[in-house]
Amino acid sequence: MYEKDGEKYFIVDSHMHYWTAGPDNWVPGAEQYAKGWIECFHAYQSLGPKETHWPIEKFMSYTEDDLMKDVFEDGHVDVAVFQPTYLKEWYTEGFNTTERNAALGEKHPGKFIANTRFDPRDGDVGLTELRRNVERYGSKGVKLYTAEWNNGSRGYKLSDPAAYRYLEAAQNLGIKNVHVHKGPTIWPLDKDAFDVSDVDHAATDFPELNFIVEHVGLPRIEDFCFMATQEPNVYAGLSVAIGGLMHARPKFFAKVMGELLFWVGEDKMTFGSDYGIWEPKWQIEGFVDWDYPSDEFSDYPRLGTAGKKKILGLNAARLYDIKVPDECQLPAEAGTPAAQDDAQLVTGA
Amino acid sequence: MTSSTTHAPASPAGFAPAGLASAVYAALATVRDPELDEPITTLGFVASCTVSPEGQAQVRLRLPTYFCAPNFAFLMVADAYDAVAGVPGVAAVEVMLDDHFASDAINAGVAARAGFAASFDGEATDELDDLRATFLRKAVLAGTDLVCRPLVAAGCTPAELAALTLGSVPPSPELTRLLQRRADLGLRADDAAALLIDPATGAPVGADAVPLHLRRAGLTRTGIEANTSICSGMLRARYPDPS
Numbered sequence: 001m002y003e004k005d006g007e008k009y010f011i012v013d014s015h016m017h018y019w020t021a022g023p024d025n026w027v028p029g030a031e032q033y034a035k036g037w038i039e040c041f042h043a044y045q046s047l048g049p050k051e052t053h054w055p056i057e058k059f060m061s062y063t064e065d066d067l068m069k070d071v072f073e074d075g076h077v078d079v080a081v082f083q084p085t086y087l088k089e090w091y092t093e094g095f096n097t098t099e100r101n102a103a104l105g106e107k108h109p110g111k112f113i114a115n116t117r118f119d120p121r122d123g124d125v126g127l128t129e130l131r132r133n134v135e136r137y138g139s140k141g142v143k144l145y146t147a148e149w150n151n152g153s154r155g156y157k158l159s160d161p162a163a164y165r166y167l168e169a170a171q172n173l174g175i176k177n178v179h180v181h182k183g184p185t186i187w188p189l190d191k192d193a194f195d196v197s198d199v200d201h202a203a204t205d206f207p208e209l210n211f212i213v214e215h216v217g218l219p220r221i222e223d224f225c226f227m228a229t230q231e232p233n234v235y236a237g238l239s240v241a242i243g244g245l246m247h248a249r250p251k252f253f254a255k256v257m258g259e260l261l262f263w264v265g266e267d268k269m270t271f272g273s274d275y276g277i278w279e280p281k282w283q284i285e286g287f288v289d290w291d292y293p294s295d296e297f298s299d300y301p302r303l304g305t306a307g308k309k310k311i312l313g314l315n316a317a318r319l320y321d322i323k324v325p326d327e328c329q330l331p332a333e334a335g336t337p338a339a340q341d342d343a344q345l346v347t348g349a
Numbered sequence: 350m351t352s353s354t355t356h357a358p359a360s361p362a363g364f365a366p367a368g369l370a371s372a373v374y375a376a377l378a379t380v381r382d383p384e385l386d387e388p389i390t391t392l393g394f395v396a397s398c399t400v401s402p403e404g405q406a407q408v409r410l411r412l413p414t415y416f417c418a419p420n421f422a423f424l425m426v427a428d429a430y431d432a433v434a435g436v437p438g439v440a441a442v443e444v445m446l447d448d449h450f451a452s453d454a455i456n457a458g459v460a461a462r463a464g465f466a467a468s469f470d471g472e473a474t475d476e477l478d479d480l481r482a483t484f485l486r487k488a489v490l491a492g493t494d495l496v497c498r499p500l501v502a503a504g505c506t507p508a509e510l511a512a513l514t515l516g517s518v519p520p521s522p523e524l525t526r527l528l529q530r531r532a533d534l535g536l537r538a539d540d541a542a543a544l545l546i547d548p549a550t551g552a553p554v555g556a557d558a559v560p561l562h563l564r565r566a567g568l569t570r571t572g573i574e575a576n577t578s579i580c581s582g583m584l585r586a587r588y589p590d591p592s
Contacts, residue, residue: 006466036415036450040586043414046586047579154472189420190465190473192480219384222487222572226565240579249578255571263568 002076002312004288007305010328012316013080014282015179015214015272018067018104019096022060023244026303027092033149034090041277044240047248048278064104064275072111075273075280078313081113082177083143083214083272095158102137113156113320115141115179118170120162121150127169134173140320141177142170143214147193154187157198164329167206177319178202181214190326194220196227203231210268210319215240216260225263234263235319238311239272242283246290254292266307270316303304306330352466369438376432377408383481384421385577386488386530391583392577394425396447404440406433411447413583419451423468424477426459448587485534486548492527493545495564507559515541563580 002009004308021041026034042059058066071077082101086094094100094153100118105112116133118126133139147155156163158180167178182194196217214237217224228234241260245253260269271287273280288308292300303311309330317324354372377398380388389410408429412422430444444459446452458468464472476505496518496570505513515538518524532540536551543553545562554562564582 033450040414040416040583043583043586049583188473188475189469190475190477190480191420192483193420219574219576220572222565222569225568244579245575246581248582249575252571252575252578256575259568259571262564282382 001325002284002288003248004285007288008307008328009076009284009288009309009315010313010324011079011280011284012313012320012322013075013214013275014270014316014319015083016071016275016280017083017085017096018064018101018153019276020061020084020093020100021060021091021282022057025093025095025282027089027090029089030090032040034087035161037083037087037090037095044244044277045295047244049247049282052279052282054276055305059276059346062106062286064107067104067275069306070279070281071273071275073276076284077273077280078305079113079320080111080275081115081141081272081316081320083115084117085145085148086119086141087148089148098133098137098139105137111332113140115139115143115177115324118166119145119148119150120156120160120166121153127166129210130166130169131173134170134175140175141179143179143181145181147182154189155193156200159198163202164205166208167202170213171206171209175209175211177212179212179214182220192220193237194223196220196223199234200227201226203234207233209233210235212237212319213319216256217243221256221259224283225259228264228268231238234268235315236260236269238269239274240277242271242287243274245276246283246286250293254297255300257290257303258292258297261301261303261307265266265309266301266303267315268310270319271312287312306332369404370398371421373400373406373408373433373439374398374438376436377429379529380425380428380432380499382421383424383484384573384582385504385580386484386491386573389425391431392581393459393588395591396588400439404438405428406431406436406439406440406442408444410444411588412449413587414578415448417449419449419455419469420453420473420477420480422449423455423458426455426483427465430459455534476558482534485530487569487573488530489527489534489536489548490566491529491573494563494566495523495558496521496527496544496569496577497566501563510545510563511554511556511559513544514540515542515544518544548575 002011006229019036038060042056071080084098085096088094098114102114105114114137116137116139118130132226180199182196199211199213210233212235214238215225216238218240222245228236241256245256273283362450367373377395378388381387382389382391382392385392394410394412400406410426410429426444426446430442432437434442435468445456465477466475500510528538536546545554545559546552546555
């Protein structure tokens with residue numbers, strides 16, 4: 001919990017990691033990809049405040065103690081959602097597997113939610129693994145990384161028949177939340193890999209599932225926002241938006257927040273630190289203090305304390321059925337959804 | 350110019366025929382990142398640019414990350430090749446992309462003038478014309494926001510904006526840029542053409558649709574600017590320049 005000016009914020013970090021990416025975990029023959037990947041992540045960290053930067057050695061292999069201190073002890077987080085990323089073509093043990101996350105979670109009851117993942121290109125074997133993970137770890141969410149390399153394939157789309165088969169299976173197993181991360185190398189390479197129209201199709205065809213588009217669809221914020229206004233079950237995951245812009249480019253952060261508040265609305269935005277890329281502490285403290293920097297942004301919706309409480313924790317708590325202490329709940333009159341109504345968007349904008 | 354890391358053209362150093370190095374650099378400045386709609390020179394993507402006394406131009410490009418999308422990377426390398434090859438006095442061109450997971454395929458493909466599909470055999474079926482057009486349409490939308498914002502601030506109503514022609518908009522660098530992008534897409538860019546059009550079809554935007562059109566234009570500009578912010582930060586982290 002974070003407290004500021006007498007207001008209590010229940011914090012759910014809905015997108016974070018516990019990876020192992022040192023050279024001892026690099027697949028022989030694929031070292032350049034494993035190295036390139038973690039160096040790219042490390043460069044993202046440089047967009048946060050200087051005093052929160054880590055040396056690459058720590059960045060590759062931060063420990064359980066680092067994580068518990070940065071996320072919970074110093075970082076104000078009440079509940080953190082592990083989002084696995086496998087990348088087994090590059091990392092021998094996987095980059096950040098369900099098992100590795102869950103093993104840490106089991107040592108700290110009540111602190112973590114262990115999401116799992118699937119890859120529709122894995123056929124029946126993958127379906128069996130998905131079922132086993134859901135049964136063993138109680139996963140209510142999956143993280144899908146559509147650009148993962150898999151046996152010569154450079155990615156998949158959520159609208160592929162194989163992906164629909166997996167989404168059906170996941171729904172039948174009790175999965176509620178699908179976190180989607182669009183990536184850069186999806187096949188075929190002549191198309192825009194970041195295009196979000198496949199999420200649009202899947203969200204329409206699976207209305208019982210929630211689709212949380214991580215990194216607010218970056219680098220296709222415009223396509224994402226326009227799609228999200230039309231799909232009631234599509235959410236904006238703020239990881240990278242806050243970490244990558246709030247400190248480094250405050251003016252552009254304000255514009256991005258303004259657009260998200262207008263098109264998506266504060267009821268459908270969720271905070272995620274993307275730890276270990278960025279520590280949650282500065283992101284949460286900065287976000288609670290945040291406002292538009294000038295009058296230049298007057299045609300965007302305002303964001304008040306209630307909206308910040310929703311984004312930092314209450315929205316994700318609702319998605320994951322997390323019990324929120326009474327002292328952190330919104331007063332009844334603040335609970336009115338502030339999201340823009342579609343008709344208003346189209347006629348009165 | 351002989352420096353290996355500077356972005357701005359240094360004064361001709363005497364290696365190449367007078368003015369040729371500057372002309373090559375100026376040609377590179379016409380090459381844009383299709384996604385960010387900015388010249389590769391101002392984005393810092395030109396790591397080095399040298400021209401030998403015999404007119405052999407060597408250009409090295411660099412990108413913000415190892416995993417930047419290979420299709421955009423290919424377009425920039427190929428466009429740089431074409432731009433430099435078109436400079437009078439250039440006898441031979443080599444453009445190399447450094448530090449990218451697909452460097453080998455891109456560099457070999459561009460050097461052989463093989464096209465994208467052949468360079469990524471089995472992973473791509475088409476050339477990149479559609480992709481380029483998709484991002485030009487975004488650039489037209491973002492440029493529409495730049496041109497319209499001062500007009501709206503001056504009190505222009507949706508109906509008035511819908512009736513405006515390109516020739517009735519006061520000249521500005523933003524307008525010039527918008528006209529260029531529209532021409533690149535094959536859309537009308539003459540004085541009598543409507544200012545507000547659907548960039549996919551070229552059809553004028555009706556007064557009722559103007560508010561949403563402008564919101565979309567502003568959103569598109571925000572998206573491109575946010576990407577440019579992140580890309581420039583990532584490039585700086587990857588290649589901290591001593592300057």
